[in-house]
Amino acid sequence: MNRKYLIIITAIAGAIWLQSCTEKTPEKVEKNVQYVSGKDEVTYLKIGNEITDTVQATLKANLMKAMENGGPQNALRFCNAQAMELTAMYSQKYGTDVKRVSDKNRNPNNAPTEKELAVLDDFKKMLKAGEPLSAKVAIDADGKKHYYAPIFTGGPCLTCHGNPKNMQPELVSVIDSLYPTDKAKGYALDELRGIWSVKFKNS
Numbered sequence: 361m362n363r364k365y366l367i368i369i370t371a372i373a374g375a376i377w378l379q380s381c382t383e384k385t386p387e388k389v390e391k392n393v394q395y396v397s398g399k400d401e402v403t404y405l406k407i408g409n410e411i412t413d414t415v416q417a418t419l420k421a422n423l424m425k426a427m428e429n430g431g432p433q434n435a436l437r438f439c440n441a442q443a444m445e446l447t448a449m450y451s452q453k454y455g456t457d458v459k460r461v462s463d464k465n466r467n468p469n470n471a472p473t474e475k476e477l478a479v480l481d482d483f484k485k486m487l488k489a490g491e492p493l494s495a496k497v498a499i500d501a502d503g504k505k506h507y508y509a510p511i512f513t514g515g516p517c518l519t520c521h522g523n524p525k526n527m528q529p530e531l532v533s534v535i536d537s538l539y540p541t542d543k544a545k546g547y548a549l550d551e552l553r554g555i556w557s558v559k560f561k562n563s
């Protein structure tokens with residue numbers, strides 16, 4: 361083959377290769393989460409922590425009471441992120457949208473968005489690196505502030521999210537009939553179960 365053609369072909373191949381590389385970049389940037397620091401971080405961490413601590417405490421109290429009264433099957437309906445009255449109250453007070461999401465979700469409505477998945481990945485990387493995890497504040501593409509916090513499994517959670525072999529068989533069958541696409545079994549203690557995701561719509 362003529363040397364000139366070879367150079368041209370190589371150049372074209374190179375250009376295509378380069379283009380495919382540059383094409384990938386915007387997608388990656390899109391997925392990156394822009395965390396904020398300074399005054400905004402302090403402000404929104406404080407409100408985010410207040411909201412998630414309160415909702416979490418209420419969820420837990422309801423769950424425990426229901427478990428005592430009628431066992432885990434009775435408690436099933438209480439492990440619901442929409443501790444309705446509370447989240448509605450916060451929505452009014454701070455203009456928030458409060459969610460609990462997981463990549464291994466029980467309810468498909470609690471599946472993460474791409475951004476939330478990126479935050480989950482960031483948290484997992486930090487865990488792997490042995491870094492301590494704590495809540496973070498990010499800024500969404502629309503400029504609104506967004507609070508994220510890790511959710512870990514504690515002992516009582518494994519009653520319904522643990523290894524199915526160690527769970528009550530009746531409970532497993534109720535969960536499976538209520539949530540046919542359940543991915544939220546098989547957890548061990550102190551694992552990252554998901555994240556709180558609180559968007560400040562008026563920020």
Ligand code: HEC
Pocket residue numbers: 420423432433435436437439440441460461462464465466467468470511512513514516517518519520521544553554555
């Ligand atoms: C009595 C059973 C039960 C117990 C105990 C329980 N959960 Fe759940 N969990 C559920 C059910 C049922 C859902 C689905 C709720 C819904 O439909 O939104 C759920 C959903 C979740 C979700 C939302 C994401 C998803 O998978 O849909 C998180 C996060 C979660 N649980 C964490 C926990 C943690 C942390 C604990 C321990 C503090 C715990 N759960 C204890 C039954 C339970």
